[in-house]
Amino acid sequence: MQSFLNRPSSTSVLQRLQAEVQPQVWLSSLAAGLVTGIIGVIRAISYASLIFSGALAMHLPTGLGMTVVSTGITIAVVALTSTLPGIIATPLAAPTTIVALMAAAIAREMDSAAPGDMLTTVLIAIALSALLTGSMLLLLGLLRQGERIRFVPYPVIGGFMAGTGWLLTKGFFQVATDGPLTWSSLLEFWQPEMLWRWLPGLGFAIALLIATRRWKQFWVMPATLFACAACFFVGLAIADIPLDQARAAGLLLGPFPDSQQLWQPLTPTMLPHIHWAAIAHQTGSLLTVMFVSLLSLLLSNSSIELVVGRDLNLSSEMKAVGLANIASGLSGGMAGNQALPSTLLVHDIGANHRLTGLVAVAPSVAVLALGSSFLSYLPKVVLGSLLLYLGLSLLWQWLYQAYFKLPLSDYLTVWITLVLIDAVGFLQGVGMGFVITVVLFMVRYSQVDVAKQVFSGATSRSNVERSPTEEALLSQRGGQIYALELQGFLFFGTANYLLTKVRDRAIAPRASAEAAATGSDGAAVEPLRYVVIDFRQVSGLDSSAVLTFNKILKLARKHDFTLVLTNLLPEFEAALKQGQGLDVGGDRCQVWPDIDRGLEWCEGQILGNTAPTSEIPTSLADLLSNLFLTADQANQFVTYLKHHSLPAQHYIFQPGERRPELYFIESGQVSVLLELEDGRTKRLQTCSAGHLLGEMRFFNKPPLSSSVITDTPSQLYSLSQENFQRMQQDAPDLAHALQRHIVEILCESLVRRGEQLRVMQ
């Protein structure tokens, strides 16, 4: 025995047990457990009265047993299996209402049958609903589908919690005044004999609110409740009212139905008495109960997560609640779920231990064993003030504080959900909240500017080096190019915006011409000839967007411009082809891998429309003498260079290569590329005859590009470091001229980048 106790594992277990039985844990769990357990039992009694009414009223005792058993089992199972210690689960109002309707329908259908049969069928139907709900939840939890469906928008959670708060507040007034809360009854509340029914409750609730906000100890709330109860009984004693009179006046809970012979477990002897046909007709209600339970679980889980400040794994919670429902169903009880108000209460008291749940079972057991007579000593005002406290704190958080935390549209969604939950029903209210949130999301998305960057060819050019005459022509005619860089998802909300932009640009010349004709001022706008649309940051395309491209293509035919699409992913291209938004073989449509090449093609078309650039083959010496050397110097310079004749697609600099050599292009075309992370390349520059390559590498600086590759068969001349040093010694004036030329090139490049940046801002 001694050695057993001395083993390390058992010591840690003992230590844990010891931690569990700290007085703080005991006391807080006891207090919280008793309070929530009593609330659960009282709710069970009210549910029983709701379900077993009308034709079933004579079976109320049995019904009472059934609901109390369900409460006890649900609390116990969830307390033990949930991932959050201190969570309370009971039957909830929304599914119970549906169960009540189902029971009433069965009773109506079985009007002529034996009364015993009616009771049996109803009980089996209720148990079946619990079993089905439990199995579905357990299955979803085991399949880890919780991850898939936990997308609840924040305003909907807010509406749900506000709705719960309001229903609790309404519940308080109904408990206190024994009548429903309607507009007409509001006036009656101010009459003296009604005032003292609910005013004390309100006072106690406010006391609770203040106390729990000031002192965050576990004993504050139970102590306050005890103090309220004590005040009540002292008040009764002072006023010299005997308990029976108080009970008759409605100040104490009760009267409760006769509760002998409560629990009637399901037995096989019941089988022949069940009318399966009647149950089969209620399949709709059964499915609704399952669906509403799932929805309640989703919402309560998200709400409880917010309150306790940590994530609750939805799949595990589904498993826990599923098990509880199955257990409840097998014992003949009804479906239950996570109870938000009770869990809030437990959290406020600070009794987040599994012990709380176990203690909460005690009142249910007591009612079953001893009958419900002991409940009729509890003052209504205490119970009511608890409900009001919970209701008010929820309403305060979600109707007042949320105003500052949420954007206005989301705040209004909370209000609408609240009003609908109260007026129509839980399902309709939450459903409407979802719908409004989705609509708002789509509206907000459609307001995102799909055209991230819009520019014309006059201000932004491709990276191809051009001669000065070409540059001048392009600045004049560049307005014919209209380029759009798109972003986001192109769907029915945003597609039309794109079409309008292109259409407006297409008719701009005519509009400005008309304006000029009527004498108003307006710069003459170049006619639109090329529309470049870049898809690099487009995340998706839907069929309405494909239709828009079809319309743009038709616009292109009508207004005589060409559509150039760049950076198209293969799936976008396929979608566009299928929907006839793309006409690859036609003359109105071009597809290019990146926007730089697309712009280059457009510029080439513009330039090609005017004087063709003459391709007179010149030697390098002539080129150099035009650039920075005299004729003699050029001939001498060339002697230091080595000639290369390269085919197309040949790498001059491999990716990552840092060889310090300077290249002069005599003829041909070379592209300077930057490799991006997804394998796509971005072309930084295209160089042709007379241009210089590799100046950064030559001076041992990290290059701006990753690789340099020839586009066409080219003739190049290279200058190595050794030859350059030899040139510095032998012919320093050449070296000077070369260095000065490189400095000029770098300065021009800087100026151009600065221009581009300025335009992009």
Added chain:
Amino acid sequence: MLLKHLPASVSQSAACRAFAAELDPDRLVSSLVAGSITGMIGVIRAISYAALIFSGPLAPSLNVGVGIAVCGSALISVVVALTSSLPGMIATPLAAPTVVLAALAAAIAQRLGPGAAPGAAVTTVVAAIALGSVLTGLTLWILGQLGWGRGMEFLPYPVVGGFMAGTGLLLVRGAFKVMTGKDVSLGQLSWFCQVDQCPRWLAGLAIAAVLLWATKQFHHVLVMPVVLAAATLGFYGTIWVGQTPLATVRAQDWLLGPFPQGNLWHPLTPGNLSQVQWGVIYQAGPTLGLLVFVSLVSLVLTNGSIELAVEKDVDLNCELKAVGLANLVAGLGSTMAGNQALPSTLLVHRLGAANRMTGIVKALPCLLVLVLGPAFLNYFPKPVLGSLLLFLGLDLLWQWLYGAWFKLPVADYLIIWATLLAINTAGFIPGIGLGLGLAAMQFLVHCSRLEAVVAVGADGPQDQPTGENDPAIADLSPAVAAELRAWLDSSQGKAVATVKLRGFLFFGTAKGVCQQLCDRILYQSPAVPPLQYLILDFQQVLALDSSAAMGLSRLAKLAQDHNCTLVFCQLTESCQSLLLKSKTLAPGKNAVFADYSQAVAWCQQQLTAIAAAGTAEAAATPPQTAIKSPPVEVSLTTSGGMP
């Protein structure tokens, strides 16, 4: 005098000039030709629509229906021809609103039942139709005046397809009802296959097939009238050959009628008004609303198609006002609503008769029919009427169920089918609602599937090399990028991680993103130092919503608990204000920067200062940020958590 009441799109003098131009001889001739052809087609269509609406228990009053349809067609053409912004725009009653009117008439007739006064049903239906036209006219005119026309263009394409296909199917069912007197449904199919019923609808089906084939083969104007005329002649030819007396043919229900003598046009007079059962009309209120909605949708769709087809720009708001005015006039004259007609307008433009006069001439055949009275109606064969309706319906179905299969992805095609089935079983509104809901869900699913977190840069749990594939750096120039990479790879830099976010962070993606970010903070491989700075790059983020903002505030709290600082860069103003509201950013105490390299530089400063000070206390103020909002000062102490 009419000119004075036109909308302000046409000024006084320009209108007179235009009017004079219209009377130019060769334009006049083409207007007359085009106008008469479209007028003829319009009359036949009007009679078919009237047969569709006044069927079943209302069939004996078909002459009233024909009067309504024909007169309405005339009134609407004239008003639209004068007020539209496109000369040569033709307007007639359209298929989709007519189908709704048919449902309305059937509902009213059923509610009143056979026990009501004989004239009451007809008068009530007429009043309902007139009221519908007035409501439609008012709504369209107000929308056009407010300039809200563009709002309707946000219908998803599959929903439009479903709407057209649903209209087509309802037209087909209506055609069968006209030809045989019974509505087609799955349970009734056997009745339709009986020997004596077969010829009725088979004849109509055959004519419709010929029409379909002919119009696709020969794109000529006169194809349809010629085929219909040939069919009628064929019908009477068969009767003459078979030597059947006309009375027998009429008794076997092959011809329309018999109709009472007198005028076709029965406008509502104050005397009639007392017979109208307003209560029944009020009960059918939702259908009237549906009529307005369907007219609006039809107008928007047709307008877009006409714009593309005639290759001119047509101002939607102006058209709304024009058609609204036309419907108002039609309603006041107790006739049915109408809309722009694509086929007729195309026809007119192809004939080169795009003049306002064409629309006015179109009204002439209608007036002729009114003047002639119902006498000629008694000789109209039913199969011919039914075949026209059948042709219209089958054409729509062909275009939208067969043609769409090749043009749309599978999911969108299924939405068309779902909308079609819902429209046919539950009605237009539930059908369109279902279509919109499915399209919205498809969009949501697309959006939530997009990977919102592009990269979890720098030594994740798998110990990847830093920054080489880091997209946050890729957009910077390689020189700067190389420098950043070098520092982030160093031992000091490993305490900094970068996450680039993109897309729209909404409730569908919020949880996933926050989960990934929380994991990034919590789970570190033991080889690397604990994470002290997490840089969130918002450059490619389109927008945030409140669920995402709440998730980020929880992340901020978690980070605070674990001694990690959240650094934000490239936030837009709206994102920043949302984060401030949700308490992710505390006012005045934040690390918010205009670009990524500034953020990394600041982290570097902080880490160096900590290392240099050697103690746990360091305070640093960052450089002024370049965001347009007032510069955000940051002062942090790292002793025991954030203030």
